[in-house]
Amino acid sequence: MSKDSRVSSSRSADVPGGCRQAFKIGIEQYGLNPLHLSPMALLQWAVDHGAQGVQFSGLDSAWQRRVDPSYLDDLRAFAESERLYLEWGGAEHIPRDMTTWGHRDLFAANRAVAAQAARLGAAVVRSCSGGQMRWHDAAPSTETLLRDTGTALLAQRAMLRDHGVVLAIELHFEFTTHELLRLFEMCDADPGDWLGVVLDTMNVLTMLEDPIRATERILPWVVATHVKDGGLRAVSNGFETFPTAVGDGVVNLPGIIRRLADSGRPVHLSVEDHGGTFVLETRDECFLAKFPDLAADEMADLEALARHAMQSAVCVPTDRAHWPEICEDRMSRNIVALKAIVTELGMA
Numbered sequence: 001m002s003k004d005s006r007v008s009s010s011r012s013a014d015v016p017g018g019c020r021q022a023f024k025i026g027i028e029q030y031g032l033n034p035l036h037l038s039p040m041a042l043l044q045w046a047v048d049h050g051a052q053g054v055q056f057s058g059l060d061s062a063w064q065r066r067v068d069p070s071y072l073d074d075l076r077a078f079a080e081s082e083r084l085y086l087e088w089g090g091a092e093h094i095p096r097d098m099t100t101w102g103h104r105d106l107f108a109a110n111r112a113v114a115a116q117a118a119r120l121g122a123a124v125v126r127s128c129s130g131g132q133m134r135w136h137d138a139a140p141s142t143e144t145l146l147r148d149t150g151t152a153l154l155a156q157r158a159m160l161r162d163h164g165v166v167l168a169i170e171l172h173f174e175f176t177t178h179e180l181l182r183l184f185e186m187c188d189a190d191p192g193d194w195l196g197v198v199l200d201t202m203n204v205l206t207m208l209e210d211p212i213r214a215t216e217r218i219l220p221w222v223v224a225t226h227v228k229d230g231g232l233r234a235v236s237n238g239f240e241t242f243p244t245a246v247g248d249g250v251v252n253l254p255g256i257i258r259r260l261a262d263s264g265r266p267v268h269l270s271v272e273d274h275g276g277t278f279v280l281e282t283r284d285e286c287f288l289a290k291f292p293d294l295a296a297d298e299m300a301d302l303e304a305l306a307r308h309a310m311q312s313a314v315c316v317p318t319d320r321a322h323w324p325e326i327c328e329d330r331m332s333r334n335i336v337a338l339k340a341i342v343t344e345l346g347m348a
Contacts, residue, residue: 021260021261021264021266021347022347022348023257023260023261023267023268023269023342023347023348024052024053024085024268024269025051025052025053025268025269025271025335025338025339025342026046026051026052026053026054026055026084026085026268026269026270026271027042027045027046027049027051027053027054027055027270027271027272027331027335028054028055028057028226028270028271028272029042029054029055029056029057029058029089030057030272030274031271031272031273031274031327031330031331031334032045032327032328032331033327034323034324034327035327035328038063039056039059039063039067039071039075040071040074040075040078042054042056043075043078043079043082043084044078046084047082047084049331049332049335050335050336050339051084051271051335052083052084052085052268053079053084053085053086053087053268053270054079054084054085054086054087054270055086055087055089055124055126055198055224055226055268055270056086056087056088056089056090056126057089057090057126057128058089058090058091058113058126058128059089059090064090067116069119072116072119072120073119075120076119076120076121079120080121085268086120086121086122087122087123087124087125087126087168087224087268087270088113088116088117088120088122088124088125088126088165089113089125089126089128090109090113090116090125090126091106091109091110091113091114091125091126091127091128091167092106092109092110092127092128092129092130093106093127093129093149093152093153093167093169094129094131094145094148094149094152094174095148095149095151095152096129096131096140096145096148098129098130098131098133101138101139101140103148106152106156107152107155107156107159110125110127110156110159110160110167111156111159111163113125114159114160114163114165114167115163117163117165118163118164118165122165123164123165123166123223124165124166124168124196124198124223124224125165125166125167125168126168126170126198126224127167127168127169127170127198128169128170128172128174128198129172129174130172131145131172131173131174132173132174133145133173133174134173134287134290134291135173142175142179142290145174145175146175146179146182146183146186147186149183150183150186150187153167153183153187153195154187154188157187157189157194160194160195161193161194165194166192166193166194166195166196166223167194167195167196168195168196168197168198168223168224169183169195169196169197169198170197170198170200170203170226171197171198171199171200171203171204171207171214171218172200172203173203173206173207173278176207176208176209176214176291176293177204177209177214177217177218178217178293179293180197180218180221181217181218181221184221191220191221191265192223192265195221196221196222196223196224197218197221197222197223197224198222198223198224198225198226199214199215199218199222199224199225199226199256199260200225200226200228200272201215201225201226201227201228201229201230201251201253201256202226202228202229202230202241202243202249202251203226203228205230205231205232205241205251205302205305206241206278206280207291208239208280208282208291208294208298208299208302209294209298210298210301210302210305211251211252211256212252212255212256212259213298213301215256215259215260216259219259219260219263220263220265222260222263222265222267223265223267224267224268224270225260225267225268225269225270226270226271226272227246227253227269227270227271227272227338228243228246228251228271228272228273229243229244229245229246229247229248229249229250229251229253230242230243230244230249230250230251231244231248231249231250231305231306231309231312231315231316231317232250232302232305232306232309233306233309233310234303234306234310235279236283237279237281237282237283237284238279238280238281238282238283238284238287239279239280239282239302239306240277240278240279240280240317241277241278241280242276242277242278242316242317242318243272243273243274243275243276243317243318244314244315244316244317244318245273245314245330245333245334245337246271246273246333246334246337246338246341247337247341248312248314248315248316249309249315250305250308250309250312250315253338253341254341254344254345257269257341257342257345257347258345261345261347269338269342271331271334271335271338273327273330273331273334274318274320274323274327275317275318275319275320275321275322275323276317276318276319276320276323277317
């Protein structure tokens with residue numbers, strides 16, 4: 001069975017190949033975090049392993065203190081000399097403490113990372129607030145957090161435009177594609193202006209979205225990616241989702257890449273991978289009610305993907321504790337595997 005036929009019913013009608021965009025394939029920082037590489041060393045790792053760019057997920061506090069304008073200039077010069085794309089990180093969009101749920105002002109921090117991105121010549125700043133609100137009963141409602149986020153982002157619109165960057169909200173465990181579309185409407189935003197999306201091709205499973213359907217819903221807003229394969233399987237209380245090596249999971253990466261090419265917007269393919277699993281208690285009606293946009297046909301697609309994953313010998317999770325030992329080898333193999341998919345599609 002070919003990679004492009006590992007699909008649920010929602011995957012059977014891929015976009016015709018009229019556009020053949022050439023994609024750059026790079027890496028996302030998070031998968032290599034156990035190596036504790038400096039930003040410059042991360043760029044060098046990319047060059048040494050055949051990657052064509054780096055998306056930074058955000059620097060820890062120690063490196064934030066050390067990264068001054070001169071260091072940013074050096075990163076930019078190195079990237080330009082090696083023809084690497086750069087996408088910056090470290091922004092947030094939900095103006096709440098994700099533990100206490102108290103209010104926070106994100107403007108100054110986001111302005112700082114936007115200024116860093118502008119100095120690097122990076123047009124995209126990845127934003128992730130790291131929340132898993134639906135898994136915590138004490139959290140405010142999704143609609144409350146959407147309103148708070150919309151208010152906070154509108155206050156940043158002029159600043160982001162002044163810096164020439166797009167704040168790209170990662171499809172993480174915070175908002176679904178349905179909810180992000182409502183957020184962008186609240187912000188009176190247009191695709192390609194000051195707000196966008198980092199399409200994480202596996203995280204959408206954890207938000208109970210079929211990867212192809214999610215891509216189609218959010219496609220005009222995609223300005224960056226986390227290309228990540230993965231699986232889901234039935235467990236006693238619902239589903240368990242997890243990342244896999246590229247090619248080992250049930251995410252239809254060829255179909256997603258075709259759709260990205262068809263969008264006409266230049267987007268880079270940044271590989272992400274890591275260990276760990278995520279439990280979705282979909283047999284709990286209270287938990288399931290927190291996903292009001294989930295339709296029966298999309299749930300049926302997810303169930304079909306789970307059945308397919310259960311039949312695969314390689315679609316299995318990696319223990320998070322084991323990831324530091326294998327991260328370098330697997331990220332290297334992911335780059336090779338993704339390049340093979342892009343080449344097969346005629347988009348290298």
